[in-house]
Amino acid sequence: MKNVRWIAAWMLLVLLCGCSDNESVVSVDMKKRETIDTRQSTPAITYAYLPQYAHSVSYDRHHLLIAYLRQKTGLNIKQVFPESFNEHMRMVSQGKIDISFTNPYVYVITAHRYGQKVFAQIVESYGNAAFRGQIICRTDNDAIRTLADCKGKRVIAVDMTSAGGFLYPMGYFFQHGIRREDFSELSFSPGPGGKQEKVVLAVYSGQFDVGLIREGSLNVVADKIDIGRIRVLATSDWYPAWVYSARADVAADVVAKIRQALFELDENNPEHRPILEKADFRKVIPATDRDMAPVGNLMKTLGIDWNG
Template sequence: MTRLTIDRRALVLAGLAIAVAPLAPALAQKRKELVLAFIPQENPEKLQGDIKVISAWLAKEIGVPVRGFVGSDHAAAVEALRNNDADISFMGALPYVIANTETGAEAVLAEVYRGSPTYTGRIFVRRDGAIESLADLKGKAIAFADPISESGYLYPLDIFVENGLLKRGEDPKRFFGKVYFAGGYQQAMQAMQAGLVDAAGVSQYADLLLTPDQQPQVKWIAESKPIPSHVVIARKGLDPALKAKFVAAMLKLNEPQNVALLKHVYSPDGYVEADPKSFDGVRELAKAYGLMK
């Protein structure tokens, strides 16, 4: 787990707005495969196995080779789309609205998880610790998942703003003693459960990434407002026919004979076509924090 200062966070965000020369259009057209970028919200080693399974299935359904990879973080996934190094990416609502603004990427599918198209961010702490309220975290250490994550940073941080403990745009270290970005939900939860930090600001479902023995050892003390579920996005300029085949194949995962494959794409209940308007609230909050213009 690495510490990321506010200056470093600014550099990461700024990197999303820097135009990097994409692959030559002719080269992009010659690539006869579909490339998928995944984010490491859980164990990257597990993801590697999942990617092999879902890529092989998609290749049969679509009729072209499908290759996937795990990016280092959300920002890397956005850059892969910008540079034509990836055609499709699975990511959260915040990196999507940034990718949409900066690169023209399009949301094509949205997750349904536990029967809902929305979820929340939560603040988790150890059950046997002394932390009982948000105010108890003053001067303490907190781990978030990723600086470009709605449920792994933006919305959990905003919980402290809504409770009058921070102001939007204020350096979080004016309240917390230390702020870390762990690289994913699972990593942040494990750091908190192990006592390396006092709290974790992550998705409401992040405790499910702990072992069955660890789960009873943690609890949540605050919850954010609803967040649109994770999305599947396509880069600008992706061949419309190939994009349509991909969407049709992914929607087949909702069918009874295919639902077992959903565990290889972050385990949602299924997918629906994305509604761009559902991300307006995320876009406005990102602007309020200076993450977007």
């Protein structure tokens, strides 16, 4: 009982010491309540660059573009980073990617499987709305001097759904009477991201005899290896360049704002030039499914089923 009285006296003393004659008493009405909305006022629009290169390259190439699109459209656009080509497509199917920047091969697949809609296409840095694949080997590999020498060799490609790093070079092999079964081995670049670089490095190290890459990928690794030791054995035909597409249920006005902002990028505008140079393209132009027909036709030629 004495303890209780002592505690009560101590608390009273603290309260008395904490107040002064000059301080006003603040009355708080606990009956008045306000609900705070902790949700974001503007839901994020997710944007993904198909991970042909390392995530650091994807970010470096597109972070200025993302900032421009946010400012121009007023949309809360957020770049996300799938670990692989397959994960990118899976995230599209799950509604986790709204706007995709992909090769046209992946677009054709996601269009048939999930209703993806193309709305734009880039003009590459060299001025074409098209690009090519390449077949590479080491310059000192005396066993490979012609395309026919690739028969019986170990081949590595970027990914089963890579356009420049698989589909286009395989189309070139097909035109010259060489089929997949003619190789002693056909493997694909392992692990997440950076797949183009990994193919070049696998050939450079001698792990594989032949590599399939998109044209321009050698420049990405020029600071890592002596690319003079890599020989371009052959270059494929031209096929459609990379495209922008949206999931079927992305609001039409959202797609329209992003499409218009992309179309307004002008390499002669000093504010836009750094954005385009980083992204490694010249401009963005309209595109439809009709423009993607050469890719679909090549898939049919090679017996590739877009439904998986």
